[in-house]
Amino acid sequence: MNIILLGPPGAGKGTQSAGLVERHGMRQLSTGDMLRAAVKAGTPVGLKAKAVMERGELVSDEIVSALIDDELASMGPETGAIFDGYPRTAAQADALDAILAKNGRALDHVIELEVNEDALVERITGRFSCGNCGALYHDTANPPSEPGKCDACGSSDFRRRPDDNEETVRTRMAEYRAKTAPILPGYEARGIVSRVDGMGAIDAVANAIDGILAS
Numbered sequence: 001m002n003i004i005l006l007g008p009p010g011a012g013k014g015t016q017s018a019g020l021v022e023r024h025g026m027r028q029l030s031t032g033d034m035l036r037a038a039v040k041a042g043t044p045v046g047l048k049a050k051a052v053m054e055r056g057e058l059v060s061d062e063i064v065s066a067l068i069d070d071e072l073a074s075m076g077p078e079t080g081a082i083f084d085g086y087p088r089t090a091a092q093a094d095a096l097d098a099i100l101a102k103n104g105r106a107l108d109h110v111i112e113l114e115v116n117e118d119a120l121v122e123r124i125t126g127r128f129s130c131g132n133c134g135a136l137y138h139d140t141a142n143p144p145s146e147p148g149k150c151d152a153c154g155s156s157d158f159r160r161r162p163d164d165n166e167e168t169v170r171t172r173m174a175e176y177r178a179k180t181a182p183i184l185p186g187y188e189a190r191g192i193v194s195r196v197d198g199m200g201a202i203d204a205v206a207n208a209i210d211g212i213l214a215s
C-alpha cells in the first residue's frame, strides 16, 4: 500500500501518519521531518533549506525528491509508504511517479484532509512535539495526559518549530493553494482521490482513513 496524505499545514498529516505507522506498520516519509533533520545535522541540504523553511517557502523540487528517492530505496517491498508533505508541486508529483515505478510500486490512495482554513493558524501556533520521540501534541486539542510529560516516552523535553508562527503559516498556506492544490486534479483523473473531514476529532479522522484503506 502506498498512499499520499494531502492537506494544508496543520491539516493533521503528521498526526494521522503516526497513527497509520502504529496501526498498520507502514512507514512515514515526511520531507518536512527529513529536512529538519538535515538542518539540525548541518548537512549541505540542511544549509540550503534552513532559510527557505524559516520563510515558509518551498525547498527545491530536486532536493526533496532526492530525499524521497533515497528513503524509498532503503525500504523493503512489503512495507507500505505514507507520503506526508510530499509531493507539493507538479514537478514533485511527476518525480514521485517515476520513483515509485522504479521501485515496482504504485499509488493506491491520495487522501485529502479537508480543513477549515480559519482553524489552521490555531492548530499550528498550538503545535508542539516531544524532542525525544517526536510525538505530536496541541496546547488545547491534544495535550499530554499528564501536563509536561510525553505520553509516549515520559520525556519533558518539548519543542516548538521555528516556522510555526502566524506570519510564516500564512506564507505556507499561500504556497499550498498556489502550488500544491493544483496537483489534485491529476490524481482525480486517475480515480484515486478520497476526501476526509479533517475537522473531526483525531480518532474520527483515523477511522475515516482506515475505511478508505480497507475499500
Ligand code: ADP
Pocket: 008, 009, 010, 013, 014, 031, 032, 033, 035, 052, 053, 054, 056, 057, 058, 059, 060, 061, 064, 084, 085, 086, 087, 088, 092, 172
Ligand atoms: P507542515 O506539515 O506544517 O505542512 P512540513 O513539516 O511538511 O510542514 O514542512 C515544513 C517546511 O519544509 C515547508 O514549509 C517547506 O519549507 C519545507 N518542505 C517540506 N516538504 C517539502 C516539499 N515536499 N517540497 C518543498 N518544500 C518542502
Ligand code: ADP
Pocket: 007, 008, 009, 010, 011, 012, 013, 014, 015, 016, 123, 124, 126, 127, 128, 136, 137, 138, 139, 141, 142, 198, 199, 200, 201, 202, 205
Ligand atoms: P500537519 O502535519 O498536516 O502540518 P499536524 O498533524 O502536525 O499537521 O497537526 C497540527 C496540529 O494540530 C498539531 O498540534 C496536532 O496535535 C493538532 N491536530 C491534528 N489533528 C487534529 C484534529 N483532528 N483535531 C484537532 N487538532 C488536531
Ligand code: ZN
Pocket: 130, 131, 132, 133, 134, 135, 150, 151, 152, 153, 154, 155
Ligand atoms: Zn516522547
